[in-house]
Amino acid sequence: MSLEMKNMNGVPGDGAFRRAELRGTQWEPTYAGALSFMRRKYSRDLKGVDIAVTGVPFDQAVSHRSGTRMGPEGIRKASAENAWGPFWPWNFDPFDTLAVVDYGDCFFDWGRKENFPETLESHATEIISTGTEMVTLGGDHYITYPLLKAHAKRHGPLSLVHFDAHRDVEPDDGGRIDHGTMFSYAVREGLIDPKKSVQIGIRTVFTGERTFGFRIINADEVHDSNAADVAKIIQRVVGKNKAYLTFDIDCLDPSVAPGTGTPIPGGLTYHQAASIIRKLGDVNFVAMDLVEVSPPYDHAEITSLAAASLIMEYLCLRAAQRGAKGFDIPE
Template sequence: MVEETEVETIDAAFMRKTLKGTKIEPSFAGALSFVRRKYSKDLTGVDVAITGVPFDLSVSNRPGTRFGPEAIRKASAQHSWGPVWPWKFDPFDTLAAIDFGDCAFDWGAPGEIPALIERHIARIIESGASSLVLGGDHFTTYPALKAYASRYGPIGLVQFDAHRDVEPDEGGRIDHGSMFNYAVREGIIDPERTIQIGIRTCFDGEETYGMKVVYADEVHASSASDIATMIKQRVGDGASYLTFDIDCLDPSTAPGTGTPVPGGLTSYQALAIIRELKGVDFLGMDVVEVSPPFDHAEMTSNAAAMIAIELLCLKAWAKGAR
């Protein structure tokens, strides 16, 4: 007779009985939720709902980010082993977190998708939980921000990216290059509390829209602590959101993305900056633009998974983990 404990040594995504803690299982086997969190649609008592938005209909170059959530979940398995270096704590000893599954939509009705994403995130917010979105292209951040702004008013934004995504656009287009233009004009984000990190592209008119822009060369010339101090001073204590476009990283670190730009951050730089953001309790977070068809040896999805885990460590720190 097989003991129940033997059966439960794998597939924690379905078999775990508590939302907290880490249950070790082979990284090469078992059901692939994000870091083996329980798959659930029950948001009762949840601190963070991790959810995928497998959308890539707004890309301007190479498609494939619809496969991003799946790839990030797969890569996360090798990191689901307890304490996270160098935090030296397991965020799930503090956070009740679930894998909320993916946002559902009909790819044949693209005009309906933004509202469905917004509604999906609003459901998480209404429960009292925070969202950690696995993208999906960067347009998906726009409806997520709308959901938060509906509840909290204009949101401060921390954006890690190679592109500013504020290209001129009169509205109505589903485009991953202009949605933060919309977000400013519509009062969804507060440009005076917005900072864009790692930028290394030009844009029409060089209009900042009141945002603070930190170009990649300045990041390379600064310490992680200096960049984090800029971020903290910019967003202040108000409601804020962190979005990480994986093309902020250099293509040598993250080749699997739709619009790679040489000269970007290393994974060490990005992770070091995130760690220095202790004390900032972001309402929502995302990691977007992972395009597995252009990845190599899971480099990009692995980096994205680690960034997402570091963001969860920030949430755990804000809740008292040490």
């Protein structure tokens, strides 16, 4: 089918608000038009929607460089480069299988930081109460904590599949809005089951941290293994439990993803991270977030592009779990 014919999904151009169908891909120039994530329709009508993509432009919990409030905007902009058809190496368009909308951003009063956790939890609850899954664009990593609260209310204690340079279980006296402490809260509050959870790419340690029973796959272990072996560890630990995927972009090496607040050398390549995600087809995921993209520190949008592409890997995985199959390239 020609690009011109594919472009007739409704009317040509600006599919973010003019497309007629939730499924399928409407081709547009990558350099122009209204920006949404992957040119999906902006909508808060979740009837018939499988997955809602939403942004959380919050960076008031950072411990080093700010800027992740620009993350949702940067990821949406970078995603336009891939919003034209089948995604390699899956060789299918996940939007032929999944009805996905861009739900817009979570609105909060930046002058009332103390109200933010409850505001985001309510935003998430509104979405998932309809049976719609969430993919969330951060924002700093603290946002995962209110999101876990909302999801645990619906699904019970979750397995956390956590890609990061940091474990985010630093000890404190409780109640902090901090992107380095919140997973210890999530364990103590029963939001996640640490013995069925995995942290991948870790290459930092803080005095007073506990393992809490997490299976920790340090970055060096990833480098010394192949993607299939790492994926097998994750699948074995998670088992059949419902799982939440959180991906801190600083899991990737700064040479791959410089646009982040706390870059740590020695991280994963995009290929390593994506190859692991591609092999997690047996994991029962209920949601994903991708956090800590800071466009002010990016170069040529490579961090935002990596983030958008990792989200696409997840969407392709979810489509494959629903039966989507790739095509063979003819001789």
